[in-house]
Amino acid sequence: MTDWPVDAVFSALSDPTRRSVMRLLSEGDANATEIADQLPVSRQAVTKHLWALSEAGLVTSERDGREKRYHFTPAPFRDAMSWMAEVGAGWDHRLDALQRLLQTRP
Amino acid sequence: MTDWPVDAVFSALSDPTRRSVMRLLSEGDANATEIADQLPVSRQAVTKHLWALSEAGLVTSERDGREKRYHFTPAPFRDAMSWMAEVGAGWDHRLDALQRLLQTRP
DNA sequence: CTAAGATGCAACCGTTCGGTTGCACAGGAT
DNA sequence: ATCCTGTGCAACCGAACGGTTGCATCTTAG
Numbered sequence: 620m621t622d623w624p625v626d627a628v629f630s631a632l633s634d635p636t637r638r639s640v641m642r643l644l645s646e647g648d649a650n651a652t653e654i655a656d657q658l659p660v661s662r663q664a665v666t667k668h669l670w671a672l673s674e675a676g677l678v679t680s681e682r683d684g685r686e687k688r689y690h691f692t693p694a695p696f697r698d699a700m701s702w703m704a705e706v707g708a709g710w711d712h713r714l715d716a717l718q719r720l721l722q723t724r725p
Numbered sequence: 726m727t728d729w730p731v732d733a734v735f736s737a738l739s740d741p742t743r744r745s746v747m748r749l750l751s752e753g754d755a756n757a758t759e760i761a762d763q764l765p766v767s768r769q770a771v772t773k774h775l776w777a778l779s780e781a782g783l784v785t786s787e788r789d790g791r792e793k794r795y796h797f798t799p800a801p802f803r804d805a806m807s808w809m810a811e812v813g814a815g816w817d818h819r820l821d822a823l824q825r826l827l828q829t830r831p
Numbered sequence: 832c833t834a835a836g837a838t839g840c841a842a843c844c845g846t847t848c849g850g851t852t853g854c855a856c857a858g859g860a861t
Numbered sequence: 862a863t864c865c866t867g868t869g870c871a872a873c874c875g876a877a878c879g880g881t882t883g884c885a886t887c888t889t890a891g
Contacts, residue, residue: 629739634849635732638808645812652867664850666868685858685867693813693820700806700823702744706751707799714799716826717806720819740879758837770880772838791837791888 627675628699636660637668644678644691651687697721733781734805742766743774750784750797757793803827 631637636658643654651669655662669689672678676695681688704718737743742764749760757775761768775795778784782801787794810824 625744626739626741629735629744632805632809633732633735633739636849638731638735638812642812645816650867660849661851662867663852663869667849687868691816693809693816696809696813696817696820699738700809702738703799703802703806706744706748707802710751710797710799711802713826713829714802717823720822720826723819742879756837766879767881768837769839769882773879788838793838 624676624695624698625702628677628695631671631675631677632699634668634671636664637672640665640668640672641677641691644689645693648688648690650689654689730782730801730804731808734783734801737777737781737783738805740774740777742770743778746771746774746778747783747797750795751799754794754796756795760795 632641639658640654643649643657651662651666654669655665658665669678669680673680673689677692679690679692681690700717701721704714704721707714708718709715738747745764746760749755749763757768757772760775761771764771775784775786779786779795783798785796785798787796806823807827810820810827813820814824815821
């Protein structure tokens with residue numbers, strides 16, 4: 620039903636560089652410069668990607684003095700997986716199980 | 726690890742029209758013209774979307790006389806969900822459970 | 832045979848995307 | 862006060878994207 624969060628999440632995850640950023644952040648917080656150092660793109664590119672990820676709710680940021688640290692937030696994965704489970708329900712018993720799983724409260 | 730299927734799946738799913746096509750197909754097979762009739766886009770647009778979905782392995786097609794019928798195939802969802810479970814593992818206990826679930830054989 | 836419906840191919844268009852570069856601004860360290 | 866270092870803003874570029882239109886082709890229904 621609600622399509623906008625799903626849209627942002629899938630879009631955010633559809634780019635390889637952005638997935639790399641997510642992977643890096645899943646291992647610990649970082650700022651834009653640090654992330655760019657570990658990827659073959661400029662800091663500006665990373666900043667744009669972080670903005671997209673943040674739009675999707677996949678990262679949060681926090682200003683600390685002159686730097687801005689980004690944190691990993693996988694919560695919106697739930698939306699994406701729910702969509703898949705809902706659409707795929709009945710075709711794959713694993714998706715049924717997933718749908719049940721996603722309804723358990725954190 | 727292998728990134729190309731995940732890439733195709735997330736990319737395919739990142740477009741609202743394409744998700745609508747998936748939803749329609751999840752309710753039953755159809756040809757391009759039938760799908761286009763139920764969506765606010767041209768048949769040609771639908772055809773292009775079906776090509777993208779097929780690249781991601783999300784639909785299969787079968788020629789039947791003068792028409793070409795498309796079938797829903799949610800199997801690649803598994804790749805996308807695996808990626809999310811892997812990256813998000815440790816942050817959300819539901820993702821841990823999912824990761825275990827995805828390792829069960831069909 | 833012929834007409835109608837479905838697909839395929841290709842060109843075109845405006846917008847978005849991923850990425851770059853250049854420069855200005857802000858906050859810490861010394 | 863001054864020099865780094867990290868951010869932010871904006872312009873720019875080429876490629877890909879989502880979509881359209883027009884036309885050709887193929888196949889079945891009558």
